[in-house]
Amino acid sequence: xxxxxxxxxxxxxxxxxxxxxxxxxxxxxxxxxxxxxxxxxxxxxxxxxxxxxxxxxxxxxxxxxxxxxxxxxxxxxxxxxxxxxxxxxxxxxxxxxxxxxxxxxxxxxxxxxxxxxxxxxxxxxxxxxxxxxxxxxxxxxxxxxxxxxxxxxxxxxxxxxxxxxxxxxxxxxxxxxxxxxxxxxxxxxxxxxxxxxxxxxxxxxxxxxxxxxxxxxxxxxxxxxxxxxxxxxxxxxxxxxxxxxxxxxxxxxxxxxxxxxxxxxxxxxxxxxxxxxxxxxxxxxxxxxxxxxxxxxxxxxxxxxxxxxxxxxxxxxxxxxxxxxxxxxxxxxxxxxxxxxxxxxxxxxxxxxxxxxxxxxxxxxxxxxxxxxxxxxxxxxxxxxxxxxxxxxxxxxxxxxxxxxxxxxxxxxxxxxxxxxxxxxxxxxxxxxxxxxxxxxxxxxxxxxxxxxxxxxxxxxxxxxxxxxxxxxxxxxxxxxxxxxxxxxxxxxxxxxxxxx
Amino acid sequence: xxxxxxxxxxxxxxxxxxxxxxxxxxxxxxxxxxxxxxxxxxxxxxxxxxxxxxxxxxxxxxxxxxxxxxxxxxxxxxxxxxxxxxxxxxxxxxxxxxxxxxxxxxxxxxxxxxxxxxxxxxxxxxxxxxxxxxxxxxxxxxxxxxxxxxxxxxxxxxxxxxxxxxxxxxxxxxxxxxxxxxxxxxxxxxxxxxxxxxxxxxxxxxxxxxxxxxxxxxxxxxxxxxxxxxxxxxxxxxxxxxxxxxxxxxxxxxxxxxxxxxxxxxxxxxxxxxxxxxxxxxxxxxxxxxxxxxxxxxxxxxxxxxxxxxxxxxxxxxxxxxxxxxxxxxxxxxxxxxxxxxxxxxxxxxxxxxxxxxxxxxxxxxxxxxxxxxxxxxxxxxxxxxxxxxxxxxxxxxxxxxxxxxxxxxxxxxxxxxxxxxxxxxxxxxxxxxxxxxxxxxxxxxxxxxxxxxxxxxxxxxxxxxxxxxxx
Numbered sequence: 019x020x021x022x023x024x025x026x027x028x029x030x031x032x033x034x035x036x037x038x039x040x041x042x043x044x045x046x047x048x049x050x051x052x053x054x055x056x057x058x059x060x061x062x063x064x065x066x067x068x069x070x071x072x073x074x075x076x077x078x079x080x081x082x083x084x085x086x087x088x089x090x091x092x093x094x095x096x097x098x099x100x101x102x103x104x105x106x107x108x109x110x111x112x113x114x115x116x117x118x119x120x121x122x123x124x125x126x127x128x129x130x131x132x133x134x135x136x137x138x139x140x141x142x143x144x145x146x147x148x149x150x151x152x153x154x155x156x157x158x159x160x161x162x163x164x165x166x167x168x169x170x171x172x173x174x175x176x177x178x179x180x181x182x183x184x185x186x187x188x189x190x191x192x193x194x195x196x197x198x199x200x201x202x203x204x205x206x207x208x209x210x211x212x213x214x215x216x217x218x219x220x221x222x223x224x225x226x227x228x229x230x231x232x233x234x235x236x237x238x239x240x241x242x243x244x245x246x247x248x249x250x251x252x253x254x255x256x257x258x259x260x261x262x263x264x265x266x267x268x269x270x271x272x273x274x275x276x277x278x279x280x281x282x283x284x285x286x287x288x289x290x291x292x293x294x295x296x297x298x299x300x301x302x303x304x305x306x307x308x309x310x311x312x313x314x315x316x317x318x319x320x321x322x323x324x325x326x327x328x329x330x331x332x333x334x335x336x337x338x339x340x341x342x343x344x345x346x347x348x349x350x351x352x353x354x355x356x357x358x359x360x361x362x363x364x365x366x367x368x369x370x371x372x373x374x375x376x377x378x379x380x381x382x383x384x385x386x387x388x389x390x391x392x393x394x395x396x397x398x399x400x401x402x403x404x405x406x407x408x409x410x411x412x413x414x415x416x417x418x419x420x421x422x423x424x425x426x427x428x429x430x431x432x433x434x435x436x437x438x439x440x441x442x443x444x445x446x447x448x449x450x451x452x453x454x455x456x457x458x459x460x461x462x463x464x465x466x467x468x469x470x471x472x473x474x475x476x477x478x479x480x481x482x483x484x485x486x487x488x489x490x491x492x493x494x495x496x497x498x499x500x501x502x503x504x505x506x507x508x509x510x511x512x513x514x515x516x517x518x519x
Numbered sequence: 520x521x522x523x524x525x526x527x528x529x530x531x532x533x534x535x536x537x538x539x540x541x542x543x544x545x546x547x548x549x550x551x552x553x554x555x556x557x558x559x560x561x562x563x564x565x566x567x568x569x570x571x572x573x574x575x576x577x578x579x580x581x582x583x584x585x586x587x588x589x590x591x592x593x594x595x596x597x598x599x600x601x602x603x604x605x606x607x608x609x610x611x612x613x614x615x616x617x618x619x620x621x622x623x624x625x626x627x628x629x630x631x632x633x634x635x636x637x638x639x640x641x642x643x644x645x646x647x648x649x650x651x652x653x654x655x656x657x658x659x660x661x662x663x664x665x666x667x668x669x670x671x672x673x674x675x676x677x678x679x680x681x682x683x684x685x686x687x688x689x690x691x692x693x694x695x696x697x698x699x700x701x702x703x704x705x706x707x708x709x710x711x712x713x714x715x716x717x718x719x720x721x722x723x724x725x726x727x728x729x730x731x732x733x734x735x736x737x738x739x740x741x742x743x744x745x746x747x748x749x750x751x752x753x754x755x756x757x758x759x760x761x762x763x764x765x766x767x768x769x770x771x772x773x774x775x776x777x778x779x780x781x782x783x784x785x786x787x788x789x790x791x792x793x794x795x796x797x798x799x800x801x802x803x804x805x806x807x808x809x810x811x812x813x814x815x816x817x818x819x820x821x822x823x824x825x826x827x828x829x830x831x832x833x834x835x836x837x838x839x840x841x842x843x844x845x846x847x848x849x850x851x852x853x854x855x856x857x858x859x860x861x862x863x864x865x866x867x868x869x870x871x872x873x874x875x876x877x878x879x880x881x882x883x884x885x886x887x888x889x890x891x892x893x894x895x896x897x898x899x900x901x902x903x904x905x906x907x908x909x910x911x912x913x914x915x916x917x918x919x920x921x922x923x924x925x926x927x928x929x930x931x932x933x934x935x936x937x938x939x940x941x942x943x944x945x946x947x948x949x950x951x952x953x954x955x956x957x958x959x960x961x962x963x964x965x966x967x968x969x970x971x972x973x974x975x976x977x978x979x980x981x982x983x984x985x986x987x988x989x990x991x
Contacts, residue, residue: 081979082979083905083978083979083982084979084983085842085978085979085982085983085986086842086905086908086909086912086978086979086982088979147899147908150899151899151900151904154898154899154904155898155899155900158893158898162945165942165945165946166945166946173942173946177935177938177942180934180938181931181934181935184931184934185928185931188927188928188930188931189927191908191911191927192911192915192923192924192927195908195911195912195915195923196915198912199912199915199916
């Protein structure tokens with residue numbers, strides 16, 4: 019089941035290449051959209067068959083490279099299932115959004131389908147090497163998306179993205195090898211490693227392995243100071259690429275923390291939890307402050323990603339604090355972190371798609387060039403407004419649920435850090451409100467396009483079709499989050515049990 | 520010592536190759552020019568038969584042939600299959616450009632002799648036989664480097680020859696000194712004797728030996744012939760020079776390290792570790808701003824020698840070393856030959872810019888190039904990734920964590936120059952791309968790409984097959 023879910027998109031991508039070159043672009047687009055929709059349906063089937071609190075489910079295991087301790091081992095639990103669903107939803111949104119894409123649509127669709135395989139594969143992988151394979155392939159696919167369909171400076175941004183995240187991935191690989199050699203018998207299997215806890219009592223070795231793993235994941239997340247690849251990559255990528263990059267790929271880093279670093283290296287994680295808390299707080303504040311200084315809409319959204327991912331790192335660090343905080347608070351923090359991953363995926367995905375709409379009409383992301391758009395494009399204004407308010411954590415949206423849990427859970431163990439991070443909310447509120455006022459209110463002004471001044475048409479059908487479900491789900495999660503929390507909570511409790519060893 | 524076991528069938532792959540080379544030379548003298556391809560076909564048959572014979576022999580337990588001078592064990596078996604498979608790919612890319620050439624059959628014969636030298640180097644357990652194999656691998660290669668008889672080719676051959684002759688003499692001197700120190704040329708006996716030998720003598724002998732081996736392998740500090748010889752010679756020859764002799768030399772070094780120097784007073788592991796570090800770093804630095812694709816691949820091969828030396832350094836310190844080494848050897852050979860096959864398929868493209876627009880004209884060939892280059896970087900799921908994983912694990916296990924970290928950093932650095940080639944190949948070009956080209960080489964490129972990915976995905980059984988013990 020999971021194998022089909024993971025590899026079906028790549029099979030469809032190969033099918034696209036089997037079609038003759040002269041096939042009408044509409045065929046490629048409809049195949050892409052259909053494949054993404056089927057994937058979403060498959061995930062819903064998995065979700066329906068999933069038993070909350072039942073641990074790892076839908077497991078599949080096959081011999082792959084036994085000589086090297088590598089096996090093909092996949093499965094889902096409450097940590098990975100929400101991210102699987104998010105991935106499928108976002109990829110469907112991107113497929114719908116790209117219905118007007120004309121540039122080499124066949125290659126574009128094939129790359130996205132392949133990228134979907136890597137993302138889904140990473141979230142179900144229960145073997146470190148399998149995890150790493152998908153981690154690296156996602157970098158390769160994203161590189162080609164940015165380099166092939168990006169804006170003017172794309173080649174440079176893509177190279178920077180590739181080099182940075184590849185360095186991270188190699189640090190990760192070294193960490194994995196360290197774990198492999200520490201385990202006896204040598205294995206890369208995550209479940210076995212989790213049971214063995216191979217580095218218990220070996221503080222220096224454990225610290226080095228944790229350092230390698232955390233650096234690798236932190237680059238991908240990204241946290242300060244490894245975030246500098248993010249803004250150029252986002253700004254130069256095509257809208258759908260940015261949405262996937264921010265919505266799904268960044269989650270690979272934080273997902274790695276809860277899936278690999280915390281359960282397998284509990285001792286080291288607890289010892290250095292404070293470092294993570296500090297990194298989280300710095301990311302929160304730095305991301306918010308830099309975003310506040312941005313005049314470029316897309317760069318601003320990119321920096322708010324650094325801010326939002328910072329909350330997750332903060333929560334995961336705080337959850338490990340051994341201070342006499344209650345079990346419940348710490349569980350709340352981990353649950354909040356997972357919820358934040360989903361929520362951030364939905365909202366940033368929507369915001370980047372909306373940024374794409376803005377750029378498609380006005381050819382620039384510079385907020386100073388626009389004014390009064392609400393008059394001509396009310397639907398666009400409304401959607402951007404909803405996404406922005408949800409992103410800054412207004413009650414009634416998913417972001418609020420996530421951040422509320424994170425702060426409540428972290429306040430006990432780390433009061434000072436949490437208090438500082440709450441400032442981040444204030445800052446993002448300020449910057450989003452300022453951006454909304456700048457772009458949507460006041461007299462109508464459009465960028466000086468070369469040639470005739472063009473109109474600013476409102477949201478088109480396929481664009482709304484892509485954005486509205488993301489926002490709607492954010493609202494549903496904000497009002498009735500139980501269906502998500504029921505899945506996440508047992509899993510986060512078990513992470514904490516593993517962490518307490 | 521046991522009685523002489525002179526069973527030529529133990530050396531069947533080598534004998535087949537030698538026989539086919541001699542027969543080819545005779546045939547070539549009689550065949551009309553238009554039919555000389557028959558010699559190439561004979562070489563292909565010999566290689567395929569050799570691979571079959573080597574696979575059959577690999578199933579038997581490890582043994583030795585001709586006294587103990589030649590070992591038939593997993594290292595030999597793997598080297599045989601890799602060398603012969605590599606020879607097949609080289610023959611494939613040479614087929615078109617040499618069609619109807621006045622010296623077509625000579626070319627095939629020389630390729631086979633060079634391969635035979637590599638095979639002998641990989642299998643030998645005796646310093647004297649090793650020296651003979653070294654010469655057998657070298658001299659045909661010098662000739663091949665200058666085969667085109669043009670300016671760059673002559674320069675390439677001359678430089679290759681002069682450096683090779685100098686370092687070959689050092690090798691012979693090293694062999695002599697080691698013989699003096701250990702009073703034996705057989706590795707197992709030499710290994711025992713060197714335990715008590717004076718350290719300076721062993722060191723001098725080892726350095727002489729290393730000079731020759733590193734020259735064949737193209738590793739730092741004996742690497743400076745590589746860029747010029749590779750750029751100057753024709754693309755099929757360049758493909759050969761960067762793979763076949765390397766396999767033989769490194770397999771020999773692996774064997775020597777395990778059998779001779781492991782117990783000697785020399786800090787052998789540390790020495791090889793340093794050489795590996797320097798080789799991968801300098802190779803990468805050299806490759807950074809190359810414009811010529813062959814030159815870029817030449818520097819990349821220097822850095823790859825560094826990675827290949829990782830398991831060699833920990834041959835006696837980690838159980839993972841042998842699997843890692845042999846697997847990486849196979850992975851590197853097929854991936855590197857894949858990249859060279861793409862170069863051969865586009866004889867008119869020389870610089871990185873010439874590859875602009877390749878993806879539009881020849882999407883499959885561009886895909887092969889991308890897979891092979893990313894494969895050389897070590898992106899999963901290609902074979903080199905698994906090789907690197909194994910090699911890193913082995914050096915970690917052997918206590919050289921710093922080397923693994925350095926290798927990882929170097930891997931990132933290498934990504935930079937491989938991307939400099941990938942980017943023009945996949946981006947749109949204004950001018951028409953380098954469309955016209957060599958069809959056979961294209962097929963070879965596809966085949967190498969498929970093997971490279973297939974070897975990576977199905978690495979399990981291969982790794983298991985490589986795990987047997989070396990001959991005593």
